[in-house]
Amino acid sequence: MKRSWPLRPIVLSLVLSGHARAEEPAPLPEDPMAGARLFQQKGCVRCHAVGEEETKLGPNLARIHRRGSLLDVAGAMWNHAPMMHAKMAELYIAPPQLASQEMANLIAFLTAYQYYLTQVGQPGNPDRGRAVFAAKNCAKCHSLEREADFEKVGPSLRGYARLSPIQIAQAMWNHGPAMAEEFRKLNLAQPNLAGTEMTDLLAYLQRAAGPTDAEPVYVEPGSPNRGRLLFDQKGCVRCHAIRGVGGLPEVPDLGKRREELVRSVTEVAGFMWNHGVAMWDKMRARQVPAVKFAGNEMADIIAYLYFINYFDKPGDAAHGQTLFTQKGCARCHAVTPGAAPVGPNLGTSSLVGSPIDIITAMWNHAKAMEPVMRVQGIPWPKFEPGEMTDLIEFIYALHAPPRVAAPARATTERTTHEVK
Amino acid sequence: MNATTNTSGRVSRRAFLKFAAFTGAGITLGRCLRDYALQHEVFRQRWGEGPGLETFTLSICRQCPAGCGLRVRLVDGDAKKLDGNPLCPLARGTTCPKGQAGLQALYNPDRLLGPVKRVGPRGSGRWQRIRWNDALAEVQSKLSALRTAGHPQALAWIAERDDATQGQLIRRWMHAYGSPHLFEFVDTRDAAARAAMKLCQGVDEFPAYDLEHAHYILSFGTPVLEAWLSPTWLARQYGRLHRGRADYRGRFVQIEARLSPTAVKADEWIPVNPGTETALALALAHVLIREDLYDRALVADHTTGFDGDDGFRALVLRDYAPDDVAQRTGVPATTILRLARELATNKPAVALGEQVPLSGGVVLAWAVHALNALNGMVDRAGGVLTQRALPLKPLAETTLPGGAPAAPAALTELLAGGTVEALFVSSSRCCAVAPEGGKLFAAAEKVPFIVSFSSALDDSAAFADLILPDHAPLEKWQDAAPLPVHGRPVWAVSAPALEPLLDTRHIGEVVLELGRSLGAFPWKDFPAVLRFVAAGLFEARRGGPFSTSYETAWTNQLETGGWWIPSAKTFDEFWEQVLKAGGWFDPIYTYEQWPRVLRTASGKLELGGPPKIQQPWIGDEREFPLKLHVFTTLTTGGLNDPNQPFLQETLGPHVHARWEDWVELNPQTAQRLGIANGDGVWLESPLGKARLRAYVFAGAQPDVASVLIGHAHRAGGAFVQRTARGVADLVAYRTDATGAPLAATTRVRITKATGGP
Secondary structure, three states: OOOOOOOOOOOOOOOOOOOOOOOOOOOOOOOOOHHHHHHHHOOHHHOOOOOOOOOOOOOOHHHOOOOOOHHHHHHHHHHOHHHHHHHHHHOOOOOOOOOHHHHHHHHHHHHHHHHHHOOOOOOOOHHHHHHHHHHOOHHHOOOOOOOOOOOOOOOOOOOHHHOOHHHHHHHHHHOHHHHHHHHHHHOOOOOOOOOOHHHHHHHHHHHHOOOOOOOOOOEOOOOHHHHHHHHHHOOHHHHOOEOOEOOOOOOOOHHHOHHHHOOOHHHHHHHHHHHHHHHHHHHHHOOOOOOOOOOOHHHHHHHHHHHOOOOOOOOOHHHHHHHHHHOOHHHOOOOOOOOOOOOOOOOOOOOOOOHHHHHHHHHHHHHHHHHHHHHHOOOOOOOOOOHHHHHHHHHHHOOOOOOOOOOOOOOOOOOHHHHO | OOOOEOOOOOEOHHHHHHHHHHHHHHHHHHHHHHHHHHHHHHHHHOOOOOOOOEEEEEEEOOOOOOOOEEEEEEEOOEEEEEEEOOOOOOOOOOOOHHHHOHHHHHOOOOEOOOOEEEOOOOOOOOEEEOOHHHHHHHHHHHHHHHHHOOOHHHEEEEEEOOOOHHHHHHHHHHHHHOOOEEEEEOOOOOHHHHHHHHHHHOOOOOEEEOHHHOOEEEEEOOOOOOOOOOHHHHHHHHHHHHHOEOOEOOEEEEEEOEOOHHHHHOOEEEEOOOOOHHHHHHHHHHHHHHOOOOOHHHHHHHEEOOOOOOOHHHHHHHHOOHHHHHHHHOOOHHHHHHHHHHHHHOOOEEEEOOOOOOEOOHHHHHHHHHHHHHOOOEOOOOOEEEOOOOOOOOOOOOOOOOOOOOOHHHHHHHHHOOOOOEEEEOOOHHHHHOOOHHHHHHHHOOOOEEEEOOOEOOOOHHHOOEEOOOOOHHHOOEEEOOOOOOOOOEEEEEOOOOOOOOOOOOHHHHHHHHHHOOOOOOOOOHHHHHHHHHHHHHHHOOOEEOOOHHHHHHHHHHHHOOEOOOOOOOHHHHHHHHHHHOEEEOOOOOOOOHHHHOOOOOOOEEOOOOOOOOOOOEOOOOOOOEEEEEEOOOOOOOOOOOOOHHHHHOOEOOOOEOOOOEEEEOHHHHHHHOOOOOOEEEEEEOOEEEEEEEEEOOOEOOOEEEEEOOOOEOOOOOOOOEOOOOHHHHOOOOEOOOOOEEOOOEEEEEEEOOOOO
């Protein structure tokens, strides 16, 4: 019987930095975009449009606003299975079967799409951005009209318009300490960017400061794993804890700032900007050089911040047991050896591997399970956020031997079990 | 006594002429029959003897300038069926009738077998097959002589406007050779619209239209569902307007002098007197201003020339009150009020003012552009856009002297001036639709050396001295950079779908060979040029190979956020992907990039209009009581090779017209003239007359004769209607500042022809 959560080398690999920690944080998706291709290959696109695609049968992904962890997304997929099967039956489409790794890729994509890409796609309001530009005193130091304005302290912003918002945000971050100094000299208040102000400001810069013929410059989406390495290398981890690991007690634990970090990239950049002002002062007091980013580094850092809560904390097995009964699972699945109702015995099933394995098995057997449940008058079980985590924890608890770390590549990879 | 000899045994003059005529005819007929036999043999041998292996490959439709992607079904290597490339963002798996008929251009039985040289008088139709080397040597010799004599400018080239590689190559070659006389035509776009963009926005390019996001489309005679932009793309946008959004059904209003197929399919047809569309557009502007329905913020921030005593507002409020305009246009004032209110309250709403193949004039294009600006629909979603640049790598500059391409309107003048000693023709489309076309042919007679690249004996080839037939599109490496459609850059590219069937040669290869003697081109062949230009796409780090609608939307969404994921690590990998998909596309358009789209000196959209030129109708109203309204159809617009029976069969389905030119007459007018449906009639203008078939059609306006233009030709294959004088010859050649020939210029009369059609 498979007891430990297996490695998923590409999607679920854990990359440890050189920084020693007592406990390792959760794994991160290596390539959230791999699921984008899968979304097409598995035929999801036949019913779900993305972006400005023409209306399809199912809801446009951009309109599904659901925030949650990996298992919350899995729960949402599970919940929509009966409706999906019915529509697919009408269209004579076979429901997609997924391998574990495919499921992992797909959920990583849906998470990235939900938390990372769609919200970036919502452009800021340039008119509001103009007001921000004036109200935050940007115009005192920066020119928008000319390539070079020697009356201004800061560089001209012409030419920045063709850059990606994340590149502009990175440039702002890098010049932050110098700007803070200049504000002090001018006796101006340090500008804080609340809500969508950063997004609006960037939209205004793109509209107002665009060169005549320049085409935009794009960057590749950040990598959560590269971001984690950078988080260590740049020394962020010395001050900021991630779920209680590392950091200083008086500095916010970023693992607990989900609401602020699961937003659009530019909003997170604004959040970083706001805390930068205080951070630079402290770093100067400690004679620590200010953190600067180059290339794609800020995108990587923000990608990491998005995904630090991607994997769930250990669930509540006791609550999971309650759910197992309440949701009707127990009417078909036994959990004690010997009993043999309709479905496989979850206490002995070899399907119980990683959480991804479990939800993959659930997804694949949903099509067969649905008519049986209908005959027996059992309503389709639906899971609220967090419930899937508890249920899976309960299933794990049925498997007595302790979970062990995978022996291979032990220095660089850990199973999700170890994380717990 | 033998009738051919007299008693002295001498051959009489009459007998000699008879003998010569019969001998010549015999030789010509024999050559033709031999050629036909050979040609049919070529096609016949390819079919029916293989294992029946089915394959699919991609190509590009060149039936019109749109450049939609094709998917070609081949059986044993023979092309059997054409469909749209499902990944092409224009076609999305569909074709228009012209695209479907593309196989008939490939298997055209009147295609030339190889290069030929004229051996009889010009236009006599006597040709001799020659080898490619000899043909090219003759061209090289002529070109060298001109350059040596210091007259490279004595060379002129008539081509279809092509922003892709072949067109760039011709431009570059002309530049290297040293002649500025390159005339590039396109008859599926209105040059006046481009002029209006230049006038108002300082952008020297055709406008693009964001129809995908429009909720309301108001067309001033633009053949939206016929021969304009890309028919496949437009058909999809038409469908999307009505059924593409779950929460909104859009509306499409067509203002036109006749009930065209576009007007039939519109939600509403507004009949208008020909040539009065400008007044109607300005009357709508009048209502928007008077009722304060215009976009004050856009007008204040991004336009100039609106205020003041002679500003746009004063002009339209003074001269274009709906009641006055109703008299001129025939459109009731209440309708004008309603249209203006609909336009202002159903945003995104866009007005279209392009008329093809003959122009509505720069004043109309300006008026419609100003109307869009007033309605706040310039460079906004659902409005008029400015094309984003296609990042193809430009062909290297040469150090040889040269000049910029000349304006097309000067062609006839230049040829008539007698200074052109060599003329290359790679598109004869301009000959079919140019008003007073006879003058162009007469002027071309003065050119001592004409080379045509046509693959059959069409209008230009029939009068050429040397014909170097190009491959059919399916047989060649090719690319296409469509003229602005939706503002996003598109580049289609394809390898040959099949080997050339005949002894033809790629025009790009010919140009390269001619260029080698000038030391102008380093590329070994045309595919190498394609790879060279495609490197610009790879280096641009945006967009990607043609993809499904999902992947395209995904790329768009990523780019909107400033992200881009490369599809390939190396250029070779990228090139393979692009060839496999059929092209490259960058789906994003960022609206309101004012510095990019407003390039006037003021940096604003300039509403000061062009000088209004009063163009009196040619022809006395008493002698010529009808106004001539010309149109083209989906199956003829932009078509280079008319020798296709499928298209001839479907010329005018709304009146069941096939194979021949026709005139549409209002029932009252027809009754007054004593003309019944299907009668043969004479259409007469002050410039001459032509015989047509009359269709009595309730969709025609009284006292207007609506006539198909550009269909009949002076020369062509077995399926082409041939005539010495076509409709285009009867249309008076009048232009405005753009040089584009105007549509509403000529009065005509119609009389019933005797003897049946």
